[in-house]
Each structure stands twice: as C-alpha cells, then as structure tokens.
Amino acid sequence: MKIKRILIANRGEIAIRIMKTARKMQIETVAVKTAVEPNALYLSFADTVFDNTEDSSDIPVFLDIDKLVDIALKTGADSVHPGYGFLAENAYFAEKCLQNKIEFIGPSPDAIYKMGNKTIARKIAMANKIPMASGHQGNVSNEEEAVKIAEKIGYPVIIKAASGGGGRGMRIVRKTEDMEKMFQIAGKEAEKAFNDPSVFIEKYIENPKHIEFQILGDKKGNVVHLGERECSIQRKHQKLLEEAPSGALNEKLRTEMGKIAVQIARAVGYYSAGTVEFLLDSEGRFYFMEMNTRIQVEHPVTEIITGLDLIEQQIRIANGEQLRFTQKDVRLEGWAIECRINAEDVQAGFAPDPGKIEKLSLPDDKYVRVDTGIQAGSAIVSSYDSMIAKLIVRGKDRKDALQNCKKALDKVWIKGVKTTLPFFRMLVRHPKFQSGNFTTAFIENLDQYHSNSEYEEMLAAWLATKLFVEENLSDESINIDFRNSREFSPWLLNKRISQF
Amino acid sequence: MANDKLQIRKLHTLSSENRKFSFSLPLRHSIKIGNRNYEVQLKQDDKYGTYILWKNRKYPVEIIRSRQNKYEILFNDISYTFTVETPFSLQRMKVLSKQKGKADKEVVKAPMPGKIIDVLVREGSQVLRGEPIVILEAMKMQNEIQSPVSGHVQKITARPNTNVMKDDILVEIKVD
Numbered sequence: 001m002k003i004k005r006i007l008i009a010n011r012g013e014i015a016i017r018i019m020k021t022a023r024k025m026q027i028e029t030v031a032v033k034t035a036v037e038p039n040a041l042y043l044s045f046a047d048t049v050f051d052n053t054e055d056s057s058d059i060p061v062f063l064d065i066d067k068l069v070d071i072a073l074k075t076g077a078d079s080v081h082p083g084y085g086f087l088a089e090n091a092y093f094a095e096k097c098l099q100n101k102i103e104f105i106g107p108s109p110d111a112i113y114k115m116g117n118k119t120i121a122r123k124i125a126m127a128n129k130i131p132m133a134s135g136h137q138g139n140v141s142n143e144e145e146a147v148k149i150a151e152k153i154g155y156p157v158i159i160k161a162a163s164g165g166g167g168r169g170m171r172i173v174r175k176t177e178d179m180e181k182m183f184q185i186a187g188k189e190a191e192k193a194f195n196d197p198s199v200f201i202e203k204y205i206e207n208p209k210h211i212e213f214q215i216l217g218d219k220k221g222n223v224v225h226l227g228e229r230e231c232s233i234q235r236k237h238q239k240l241l242e243e244a245p246s247g248a249l250n251e252k253l254r255t256e257m258g259k260i261a262v263q264i265a266r267a268v269g270y271y272s273a274g275t276v277e278f279l280l281d282s283e284g285r286f287y288f289m290e291m292n293t294r295i296q297v298e299h300p301v302t303e304i305i306t307g308l309d310l311i312e313q314q315i316r317i318a319n320g321e322q323l324r325f326t327q328k329d330v331r332l333e334g335w336a337i338e339c340r341i342n343a344e345d346v347q348a349g350f351a352p353d354p355g356k357i358e359k360l361s362l363p364d365d366k367y368v369r370v371d372t373g374i375q376a377g378s379a380i381v382s383s384y385d386s387m388i389a390k391l392i393v394r395g396k397d398r399k400d401a402l403q404n405c406k407k408a409l410d411k412v413w414i415k416g417v418k419t420t421l422p423f424f425r426m427l428v429r430h431p432k433f434q435s436g437n438f439t440t441a442f443i444e445n446l447d448q449y450h451s452n453s454e455y456e457e458m459l460a461a462w463l464a465t466k467l468f469v470e471e472n473l474s475d476e477s478i479n480i481d482f483r484n485s486r487e488f489s490p491w492l493l494n495k496r497i498s499q500f
Numbered sequence: 501m502a503n504d505k506l507q508i509r510k511l512h513t514l515s516s517e518n519r520k521f522s523f524s525l526p527l528r529h530s531i532k533i534g535n536r537n538y539e540v541q542l543k544q545d546d547k548y549g550t551y552i553l554w555k556n557r558k559y560p561v562e563i564i565r566s567r568q569n570k571y572e573i574l575f576n577d578i579s580y581t582f583t584v585e586t587p588f589s590l591q592r593m594k595v596l597s598k599q600k601g602k603a604d605k606e607v608v609k610a611p612m613p614g615k616i617i618d619v620l621v622r623e624g625s626q627v628l629r630g631e632p633i634v635i636l637e638a639m640k641m642q643n644e645i646q647s648p649v650s651g652h653v654q655k656i657t658a659r660p661n662t663n664v665m666k667d668d669i670l671v672e673i674k675v676d
Contacts, residue, residue, distance in 0.1 A: 347579060348611045349646075352639035359549045359560075382639045414577070415549050415560055421577045452578050456559070458531060459552055460575035461513040461521035461582055462540060463561055467571055468511065468584035469527050478542065481549040481562040 003027055003079045003103060003319050007072040008046065009062060010083030012373035013390065014295070015042040018081045021311040030075045032061055032068075036383050041375050050075055060383065062086040065093045072102050079103035079318060081311075085385070088294035089116055105318040107293050111268045115291040125288050128267045130260055133279070133287045135202035143180045149201050150179060158204040159183060161190035169193055172204050205287060207439040208279035209248055210234065212292075213261035214302045216313055217271040218323045225258040226306050227332045229275075229298055233427070235350060235443045240420065241427065242298035243337045244305050247398060247436035248280060257286055262327075264291060273299070273314050282439075297340070300371060300392045304336035335401040339391045339409065339424045343380040343417040346449040350420070354382045358416035358481065365411075367394050367404045380417055388419060398436065402428055415481060422450035512590050516581040606649045608671040610664040614638030618660055619671075625653045627673060634658050634670050651675040 005028040008015045019029045019042070031046035035053040043049050050071050052061050061067055063086055072080055080097050082088040088106065091113035097104040106112070115121050125132055134153045139162050140146050150157045150173065159182060161169030169190030171182040183199070191197040210231045217223035230246035231239045249257070261276035268291075275296050277289040299310050317323075345353045360376040372389035380386055393408050395401030406428050412421060426449070427433050432442065443449075463480075470478050513521045530537040531554075541553040542561075551558045552575070564572040569584045585593060617635040621627055632644040633653075651673045658670040 345611075349643065351612045351643055352641060353612070354639060359547070361547060386639060413548060413558075413560055415562055418574070418579065419577055450578055452576070455531075455533070455554075456576055456578070457515065457519070457580060458521055459540065459554060459559065460561075460573050460578075460580040461515065462523065462527075462531060463542070463552065463573055463575065464571040464580075464582035465511050465513045465521070465523045465584055466527060466542065467563070467566065468513075468569060469525070472569075473508065473525070479544065479550070480542075483562065483564050 001025070001027070001319055003105075003315060005030060005047075005075070005077045005079070006105065006315075007050075007068070007075065007077035007080045007102075008032070008042075008083065009068050009080050010086060010088075011037070011040060011042055011062065012384065013042075013371045013387065014083040014297075014373075016045050016373055017371055018083060018311050019045040021309055021315065024309075025312060025315060027315070030071070030077050032071060034061055036060075036381055037379070039378075040373065041378065042373050048075055065090070065096055068093070069096055069100050069102065072097070073100060077102065079105055079315075081105040081314070082294065084294050084297055089292070091116065103318050105272070105314050107270055107272045107274060111270050111274075112293045114268045115274075115293050118290070121290060124267050125264060128263060130264055130288045131286060133203040133205055136200060138200065139198040140183075140201050143183045146183050146201060147176055147179050150176070153201075153203045156204040156206065157201050159186040159199050159201055161186065161194055162196065162198040162200055169199065205279045205281050207441050208232075208281050208287075209246070209438075210239075210277065210440050211246055211248065211257070211280045211286070212275045212277040212296075213258055214296075214299070214310070215261050215265045215270070215274050215276060216310075216317070216323060217265055217274070218317050219271045219320055220322050221266075221269075222323045222326075223262045223265050223270065224323065224325070224327045224330060225261050226302050226308065226330055228254065228257065229301055231298065232438055232440045233433075233442060234440060238350075239298065239340065240443075241337065241339050241424065242301055243335065243398070243401070244301035245332055245335070253284060253286075258327075260286075260288070264288065272317050273310050297390070298338055300369060300390065301336035301338050304369070304392065304394050305332045305334055306330060307333070335395045335398045337393050337395075337401050337405050339405065340387060340420065341389045341391055341412065341414070341424075342386040342420045343388055344386055344420050345418040346420055346423045347418075350423075350449070352382065352386045353418040354380045354386065355417040355483075356380075357388065357414060359413060360388075360415075361411075361413035362389060362391070363408045363411035365404075365408065368392070368408050369394075388414060388417075391424075402434065416483075422452070426451040508586050510587055512585045512587070513582050514585060604675050605654065606647075606651065606673045606675055607669055608633065608645060608648065608673065610636060610658075610666055610668045610670055611643075611645070612636070612638045613664065613666050614643070615663050616658045616660050616670075617642060619656060619658050621653045621656070621671065623653050623656055627651060627653060636664070636670075645670060647671075647673060649673055649675045 007030045008018055022029045028047040030048045031043050033049050033051050038053055087093040091109040094104040095109040136149045156174045159171045169186050171186040173179050173182045186199050187197040211228050213228050214226040228246050229242050229244045231242045233241040273295050275292040278286045280286045343353045344350045356379045362370045369392040370389055374388050393404045395404050409425050432438050511523050530539050544550045550561050552561055559576045562574040572581045614636045617637050619634050621633045627647040629650045631647045633647050634645040636643050654674045655672040
C-alpha cells in the first residue's frame with residue numbers, strides 16, 4: 001500500500017467513518033482541530049491531530065485549499081480524503097493535491113470539473129445519448145419561441161432561470177395560454193433574484209422519484225454499479241431518508257439504469273466512488289439529472305445491501321489497485337433505511353435548532369448501524385450542518401427493515417435540541433410511505449410533519465399541570481430538565497435559589 | 501392566600517389549539533383511559549435526565565420555557581404549549597375573550613435567530629395563507645417564513661440584510 005497516512009479534510013461523522021476504515025486497513029490518519037469545536041468526537045479517532053485552533057483566517061479551514069495542502073505536507077500525509085461537502089467536489093483542490101504529490105482520494109480533477117458544471121455535464125450526456133428531460137439548448141428569448149419549444153417537447157414544461165437555482169425564477173407551464181404570463185413572471189423573478197433575466201425551457205417531469213445509482217470505477221477503466229438508492233423523501237432538495245434498494249425498480253429497470261450510470265461515468269473517465277442521479281417518472285421512464293463526484297451522506301445503505309466498504313474501495317482505487325470484482329459479482333441482499341437525525345424543529349418547518357446535546361442514547365441492536373460525530377455534551381453549532389446522527393437499519397426485506405426502523409427510532413434519546421425524530425416516527429407509520437408509492441412531492445403534500453397520540457398530549461398536559469401545582473400550590477419542588485441556555489424562567493430561578 | 505389554595509379543586513389545562521384537559525386536585529399520579537387508571541411516574545437519572553414512565557415506556561420530557569401559568573413542554577421530542585387555569589381564571593378568560601372578539605391582527609415573528617435575506621411583500625400587499633413573505637437565513641439554510649393567515653400586510657418591521665433574534669416581530673398582517 002502506497003497510501004500510509006491520510007489527512008481527513010473534514011469533520012463530524014464522515015471524518016470518523018473514514019478513520020474507522022483507515023484503522024482497519026492499518027493506515028494512519030491526521031485530523032484537524034478547529035477553534036469552533038476543539039473537543040469534537042472525531043479528533044479522538046485520529047492518530048495525529050493537527051491543532052489549527054490559532055488560525056485567524058476568515059475562511060474555515062475545511063474550505064481553505066492552501067492551508068489544507070500545507071497541513072498535509074507538514075504532517076507527512078501522503079493522501080487527502082475530502083469526505084462530503086466542503087471541498088469534496090472542488091476540482092482545483094484535487095488538482096492542487098496532485099501537484100503537491102498528495103493523492104486525492106476521489107476522482108480526477110477533470111471528472112470533478114466536467115460533472116460539476118451543469119452545461120458541460122448536459123452536453124456530455126447528450127453526446128452519449130443519455131436520456132434527459134428534453135429541453136432546449138441555450139436560452140429562450142421570447143414567448144413565441146417558448147411556445148414553439150413547448151409544443152415540440154410537449155406540456156407540461158418548466159421555465160428555469162439560466163443563472164439560477166433554489167426554485168426562484170422557476171415556473172411550470174401546463175398549456176399554451178399560460179405561457180405568455182409565466183414566461184414574463186419567470187424572467188422578472190430571475191432578473192430580480194440573479195440580475196439576469198435569461199431563462200431556458202425543459203420538459204417538466206411530473207411527480208418523479210429521485211433514484212440514484214452508486215458507481216465505482218478504478219484507474220484501469222473498470223466501472224461497476226452497486227445498485228440504486230431511493231431518495232425521494234426530501235424537502236427543498238435536502239434528503240431526509242434514503243433506502244436501498246428502491247421498491248420502484250424491477251431487475252430489468254435496474255439493469256437498464258445501472259448500464260446508463262456506468263456509461264456516463266465512463267464518458268468522463270471516472271474513477272473512485274460516484275453517484276449518478278436520475279428522475280424516474282410514474283411510467284418507468286428515467287432522466288439523467290446530475291452526477292455527484294464524492295462519497296455521499298447516504299452511502300451506508302448501499303454498503304449494507306452490498307456488503308462492501310465504500311471508503312475502503314475509494315482508498316484502494318486511489319492507491320492504484322484494480323477492482324477485485326466485476327458487475328456479475330455484485331449481489332444486492334436485504335433492505336436498508338437511513339434516517340438523518342438532525343437538530344431541526346419539525347414543528348417550525350424544519351428550522352435548524354442548534355444547541356448543546358445534553359443527553360444522548362442511541363440503539364445498539366444488531367439490525368442498527370449508527371454513524372455519528374456527536375456525543376452527550378457536544379454542541380450542534382450553527383457554522384456547520386445540523387446533523388446529529390445517521391440511524392441506519394437493516395432488514396431482510398422492506399417490511400422487516402421498516403419494522404426495525406420503528407423500533408430503533410423509539411430507542412433514540414436526545415435532549416437539548418429539537419430533532420427530526422417526530423418526523424421519522426410519523427413517516428414510518430404513514431400508509432403512503434409504507435406502500436412505497438411516493439414521490440419527491442411527498443413532504444410538501446403533508447399537512448403536518450409529525451403526529452402524536454392523544455395520550456401523549458394528555459401526558460404533556462398532566463406535566464404542565466404538575467408544574468403549576470408545584471410552583472403555585474405546594475411547598476415542594478421538582479426539578480425538570482430545562483433549556484437553561486435559552487430563556488430562563490425568573491420564577492423557577494427564584495424558587496430554586498430559595499431552596500438553598 | 502392559604503384559603504385560596506384550599507378552594508381550588510380542579511385545574512383546566514388548555515393546549516394552544518384550545519383543547520381542554522381537566523385535572524382534579526390534589527393531582528393524582530395516574531391517567532384514566534376507559535375504566536382503567538394508568539400510573540404516571542415522573543423520574544430522573546443521569547443517563548436520561550427527566551422522563552415520564554407510563555405503561556412501561558420512558559418518554560423524554562423537558563421544559564422549553566415557562567412563564568406564569570404558561571408552559572412550553574417537550575414531550576417525546578414534540579413541543580406543546582399549555583396554559584393552566586383555575587376555575588376562576590378560566591371564567592375570567594371567557595368573559596375577556598367575549599369582550600375582545602376575534603383577533604384581527606396576526607403578528608409574524610422570527611422562528612429562530614438569523615439574517616433577513618429578503619422581504620417578499622410590501623405594506624398593503626394582499627397575502628394568502630402559506631404564501632412566503634420573508635426569507636430568513638439561519639445555519640446557512642434559507643428558510644421561507646410563510647404567512648399564517650390570509651390578509652393584508654399592515655406593517656413590515658423586517659429589513660433585508662439585518663440580523664434578528666428569535667421572536668423578533670417581522671411582519672404584521674391584518675386578517676381578512
């Protein structure tokens with residue numbers, strides 16, 4: 001093995017995930033200690049900790065290319081694993097590592113660049129006859145042209161801002177009569193939001209499923225796919241729950257989509273782990289969306305049904321090794337579900353709820369895997385994402401996995417912040433989710449993001465009454481966990497002080 | 501005062517959705533479902549903090565805030581807001597609410613601390629329930645603050661590119 005020491009250019013659960021595999025492979029690791037979370041759990045998994053707490057730069061270290069390369073050189077790391085987020089899909093970072101003779105554990109800078117740029121990725125896909133939502137290359141200048149295009153590709157169509165994203169400047173048009181109005185609104189919105197009124201038109205895929213394929217390629221040109229992940233449970237393009245495989249695919253469709261995924265990876269000479277995202281419509285037609293050139297948050301569900309360690313594969317590929325198996329050897333067995341337990345308030349539209357984790361207890365049953373970078377006492381800080389833990393459960397089939405998921409969710413115990421747990425507890429009991437027949441519109445069509453039994457509300461009411469009685473009508477006192485850090489009841493404080 | 505305490509035989513605990521839960525005093529540590537009483541135990545230990553043990557299951561409980569007779573409680577990760585009323589205060593509340601009539605103004609507050617990115621309405625604009633009115637950025641995520649009611653925008657306090665604290669008033673809407 002040429003790779004002997006890896007700099008982990010990341011934090012949290014993914015840093016730990018990478019270091020666990022490195023340890024198994026007897027490779028040393030270097031982690032970076034930051035001033036934001038100097039006591040973070042991931043630091044205890046590293047062989048060497050680089051202290052960057054004195055860094056006064058405005059850029060967080062995990063986004064600072066020069067600094068990271070410098071740390072790698074200083075600590076004698078021969079390779080860098082970027083994890084996900086931060087610089088994981090930054091072609092310049094990958095390039096800079098290679099220039100300094102540091103192996104980048106990921107794809108080539110060229111592949112990152114090509115797939116990262118939407119226009120180039122689309123052109124490559126088109127040249128390779130990859131199915132895509134039909135559209136028009138380039139911008140559309142007026143309503144007449146828009147109508148012509150829409151009639152050619154068929155309604156409904158979606159008008160999108162050329163320089164945009166995030167839903168703004170986007171309008172769905174279902175018939176010719178609406179085009180003029182919608183075209184003008186989209187243009188105006190685009191101008192206001194992005195200082196650029198240009199728009200383009202694409203076929204609108206109604207209520208699709210988000211299906212993505214995990215692929216692995218080596219530097220010798222071998223590429224295989226490891227089946228799909230179902231990621232339709234998402235809110236504003238943020239995935240909340242993923243499963244593998246997807247109930248929407250039969251063997252024929254899986255083979256077909258997998259072949260296309262491998263084909264697009266080959267088109268950019270892809271090596272390392274990557275993900276090809278598709279939209280799948282209700283008729284079983286699928287459309288290439290984009291390729292993610294990194295390890296994904298949801299990679300564990302694929303690991304569970306394939307029995308592979310994807311981080312190990314990434315390291316071996318970066319080391320120059322050939323894949324030890326072919327497509328024929330890939331077996332998908334059982335079912336896996338991942339719930340992203342985040343510090344978010346589902347009762348306030350999934351608003352982030354940062355704070356200190358006061359108590360934390362996670363299930364350790366055989367059917368559960370938990371990936372986390374948090375322990376009791378850790379803080380969910382607003383500088384980073386709101387993830388507390390990924391709860392990954394397995395089962396022999398979907399029904400079994402769902403049953404296990406229900407049990408595992410009831411065993412998770414977190415205090416100090418509000419979490420996405422109430423959402424998942426509702427979701428796993430939702431008939432539509434249970435049926436498997438749901439699309440990316442599932443969450444937006446919900447009336448409520450959580451549910452509770454009337455008994456739970458009654459017990460909560462009992463507790464409020466109990467508190468009132470203790471405070472106002474009795475001389476005794478009780479101590480209940482209180483969000484001290486937020487708003488402190490002066491009344492309770494007085495009462496507590498008076499006890500001494 | 502001591503006499504007052506003795507006179508209260510019942511407490512009415514109202515949820516924010518106006519559901520009423522009544523409890524006799526002295527407060528029993530049990531809840532009746534059908535004909536059976538189930539014991540409610542309030543416990544605490546180092547591993548779990550405070551919890552309620554009911555029908556052999558532990559439920560995490562936390563107080564998020566409490567003020568006078570108002571309690572925001574987190575029970576099994578879901579928050580509930582209650583006001584606890586005595587029979588007298590409940591009566592007084594009923595009289596007051598009759599005099600006041602229906603609230604005609606809705607005050608939209610910041611659900612979390614953050615930065616105002618954009619205000620999507622103007623004073624006088626008509627808004628529909630659920631329509632986004634303010635974009636608030638917190639933890640690098642842009643959050644749409646939606647109008648809780650249909651009506652007309654009466655006053656806008658939120659200014660783009662300014663920071664707000666939780667519960668700062670953003671917009672006031674006159675209910676149609």
